[in-house]
Amino acid sequence: MATRPTIRDIREAAKRIQPWVHQTPVLTSSTLNDLCDAEIFFKCENFQRGGAFKIRGATNAVFSLEEEEAGKGVATHSSGNHAAALALAAGWRGIKAHVVMPENAPRVKKEAVAGYGAEITFCEPTLRGRETALAQVVNRTGARFIHPYNDTMVISGQGTAALELCEKVPDLDVVIVPVGGGGLLSGTAIAVSGATAAIPVFGAEPENADDAYRSLKAGKIIPSENPDTIADGLLTSLGDLTFPIIQALVRDIVRVSEEDILRAMRLIWERMKIIVEPSSAVPLGALLAHRKALPGHRVGIILSGGNVDLSTLPWERKNRMMQG
Amino acid sequence: MATRPTIRDIREAAKRIQPWVHQTPVLTSSTLNDLCDAEIFFKCENFQRGGAFKIRGATNAVFSLEEEEAGKGVATHSSGNHAAALALAAGWRGIKAHVVMPENAPRVKKEAVAGYGAEITFCEPTLRGRETALAQVVNRTGARFIHPYNDTMVISGQGTAALELCEKVPDLDVVIVPVGGGGLLSGTAIAVSGATAAIPVFGAEPENADDAYRSLKAGKIIPSENPDTIADGLLTSLGDLTFPIIQALVRDIVRVSEEDILRAMRLIWERMKIIVEPSSAVPLGALLAHRKALPGHRVGIILSGGNVDLSTLPWERKNRMMQG
Numbered sequence A, B: 001m002a003t004r005p006t007i008r009d010i011r012e013a014a015k016r017i018q019p020w021v022h023q024t025p026v027l028t029s030s031t032l033n034d035l036c037d038a039e040i041f042f043k044c045e046n047f048q049r050g051g052a053f054k055i056r057g058a059t060n061a062v063f064s065l066e067e068e069e070a071g072k073g074v075a076t077h078s079s080g081n082h083a084a085a086l087a088l089a090a091g092w093r094g095i096k097a098h099v100v101m102p103e104n105a106p107r108v109k110k111e112a113v114a115g116y117g118a119e120i121t122f123c124e125p126t127l128r129g130r131e132t133a134l135a136q137v138v139n140r141t142g143a144r145f146i147h148p149y150n151d152t153m154v155i156s157g158q159g160t161a162a163l164e165l166c167e168k169v170p171d172l173d174v175v176i177v178p179v180g181g182g183g184l185l186s187g188t189a190i191a192v193s194g195a196t197a198a199i200p201v202f203g204a205e206p207e208n209a210d211d212a213y214r215s216l217k218a219g220k221i222i223p224s225e226n227p228d229t230i231a232d233g234l235l236t237s238l239g240d241l242t243f244p245i246i247q248a249l250v251r252d253i254v255r256v257s258e259e260d261i262l263r264a265m266r267l268i269w270e271r272m273k274i275i276v277e278p279s280s281a282v283p284l285g286a287l288l289a290h291r292k293a294l295p296g297h298r299v300g301i302i303l304s305g306g307n308v309d310l311s312t313l314p315w316e317r318k319n320r321m322m323q324g
Helices: A006-019 A028-038 A054-063 A065-069 A083-094 A107-115 A127-141 A152-168 A185-193 A211-218 A242-249 A257-273 A278-289 A312-321 B005-018 B032-035 B054-063 B067-071 B081-093 B107-115 B127-141 B154-169 B183-195 B211-219 B242-249 B258-272 B277-291 B314-323
Strands: A037-045 A074-077 A098-101 A119-122 A176-180 A201-206 A251-257 A300-301 B039-044 B074-077 B097-102 B119-123 B174-178 B203-206 B252-256 B298-303
Touching: A006 A054, A006 A152, A006 A185, A028 A257, A028 A278, A037 A152, A037 A257, A054 A152, A054 A257, A074 A083, A074 A127, A074 B211, A083 A098, A083 A107, A098 A107, A098 A127, A098 B005, A107 A119, A119 A127, A127 B242, A152 A176, A152 A185, A152 A300, A176 A185, A176 A278, A185 A201, A185 A242, A201 A278, A211 A242, A211 A251, A251 A257, A251 A278, A257 A278, A257 A312, A278 A300, A300 B174, B005 B054, B005 B154, B005 B183, B005 B242, B032 B258, B032 B277, B039 B119, B039 B154, B054 B081, B074 B081, B074 B127, B081 B097, B081 B242, B097 B127, B107 B119, B154 B174, B154 B183, B154 B298, B174 B183, B174 B277, B183 B203, B183 B242, B203 B211, B203 B277, B211 B242, B211 B252, B252 B258, B252 B277, B258 B314, B277 B298
Parallel strands: A037 A300, A074 A098, A098 A119, A176 A201, A176 A300, A201 A251, B039 B298, B074 B097, B097 B119, B174 B203, B174 B298, B203 B252
Antiparallel strands: none
């Protein structure tokens, strides 16, 4: 499956997932435009089913399986949005989803995945514990492993968000999306380069988890070491499928401080009246930090998701973290 | 000005304010539909300019003034969304806005009104202090007093939100909006009765500020006494212009407990990923409390605004209030 997807794969994904996922709206804010000296178009994947863009890739992967293979179910390891998305998509197809999660995953995440009907296997909170548990599940069930980002069908699905954005706002000057494992960024880069006149695509990455930035500079994958950022969807490192696509098609990676991520997230909540998770705010954080960089440009941003624990505010948690 | 507005006034208001206000989107949520056993269409005035529907009435009032009268400016007393809206609309027309506010108004509200360029006069936090200060401002400046809700042009402007909702979703079975002073509710009732086949309009009101409910039962205006609700936009009592419209055109007032308001607000934040102020959540609170009342109905709800202080979460504040 590790073939590099093309714009045609993304168009096929768009058709395949269309009955299941939302065509999310594109919102604008004159206040944020003024603050950034740009015209920003926010593609609101926080309104997507499951609360994040991840359902696009998961649905594309699940519904492109042959009948027989699908019958054995799907499996993944994730404590985040991909696991919930895979559970949801598997439910739509009527097949089983097996999710390996660390025992210490947040309760809300466990409940979300279980609520979508997945079978959860808990593992020790280490890479080795996770991989062992996943291998056991796959051996036992024959389920197909769907990687959170290093997968052709997942990347193709994630690219459909940018496809919709470019169709809705055809004359963008630049697109910026967050980068963690690179599924969204690589899919976006393929979609944008295929769908419009070539315009630059940037990744926005937390300074405190800047493996994509360092990997591009080094010309090889350099995994994250102890990444520590409020943008908890972006802790993962690039994969051997996403990295070369990003190398080939992405103009640059912009690193964003924790302070700018928090500031951007709070502005989105206060000014746009929408709830986004910290990872979603990283591209706007990049614009705020470099406001003279794209004067008057029409900038497309994908707000990747809105799954935050609302029992405390993100900036309060962060304050506590920083004090603690 | 105390003539009862008609559907024609609302249509004229829609044309008058069209260059200035947003046509806000209508959102849906399958989770909330399931929870309420209804099909709900949320008109998102939390995305409106100034963060609330109030800009509709204020803009209609400001732009319907004759040139000479407008030159003397406008004035109001309010510590909430109407004051900010009037300041914003006056700025668009290039005239002065004078706002009388109690000294103890929250800092964020003072800053919002001042930020929109209004001239603030502080008064003692009593009805008498407010009225005296307003009379002095009006005498000194000749400014036109624009009442927050008991005003023909304001009511006509507020009715444009329901007009847009009925145009976008023409086959609604019922419309529910929050009621405080009754500007939104009376405007909505006129718009709905004029725009569509007669469908019922309900007001939703906090139990702890149920003057509209009691006024309708009594057949005369019964002002609120010490209203105490988290829905701080709904503390005001009906006026002599809004009351008879509501009497004639509104099917009923549904009272909602503080618990149901909070529950509804949290569901909107968590499931729809949008930020609404407590007042906006009252209609959904009514549906949650009476989920068998409208089985399968297509229900239009106006989410009145999204101006909340994001330094603490509303449910945390409420917990503290209830403990305190």
